[in-house]
Amino acid sequence: MISIKNITLQREENKILDDVSLDIREGEHWAILGRNGSGKTTLLEMMTGYMFPSRGTVEVLGQTYGQCDVREVRKQIGYISQTLLEKLALKDPVWEVVATGAYAFLRFYQEIPTEAKEKAVSLLEGMNLGALMNHPLGTLSQGERKKVMLARSLMAEPRLLIMDEPCAGLDLFEREKMLVEIDRLRQRDLSVVYVTHHIEEIVPLFTHVALIRDGKVAAAGPKKGVLTKELIMHTYEVPVELDWDGERPWIRVCNGG
């Protein structure tokens, strides 16, 4: 799905990404963790073709960026970020906001095809948001808006779904509801790449984890091999204990090291 080979992104003296390689294969779902400023969002922007490396290659869905039409590749990628959420029209009814996801634009200025409406409504119902479908987006809670954004990203049936902190700012209740929807993505034929600051968001869906530290990959691979207290301590420089609840990790900071 994604093959990143030795990419470096240099901005003046700084190496924002430094010789990063990562392979994401079909059927895998990846969580990407790392401290603030470690380069996670930059890495996602490389995957979506919004940024290009100074060195190295990025291949996504069989196409190499720089040798293909990035816009064509992007049609197969869902991208969920706070920036996108801020661009959505708060006055538009929820179903309409979702329906726009089938197209590469943010608002409809013409009649919306019936099939797009039906699909949007069905996605909303699938996420228990059917009752809100005619409400303006701006009246929804933050958690509901994030679920709307997820439904919107599924309209185009992407092969790759990239999410940048989709649970940021949610309370425990709303976060768990969002995580249920994220975990249910296993029923779809797509791969997820998910950036988060919270290890407990790595729900059973996720098969692999990459730890980013200072623009480099500190560790990457199957999640139980990467989510060890030693590697997390190396990445965050905080002493921790880690417990597994089945396929979901929980973390505790250890006082006194």
Ligand SMILES: Nc1ncnc2c1ncn2[C@@H]1O[C@H](COP(=O)(O)OP(=O)(O)OP(=O)(O)O)[C@@H](O)[C@H]1O
């Ligand atoms: N266009 C740019 N020009 C110069 N520096 C940049 C640019 N974009 C990002 N950076 C820097 O690159 C580093 C990595 O940023 P990035 O946003 O990728 O980190 P992040 O791991 O996503 O951080 P956070 O967890 O805080 O969102 C930061 O130090 C940031 O200031």
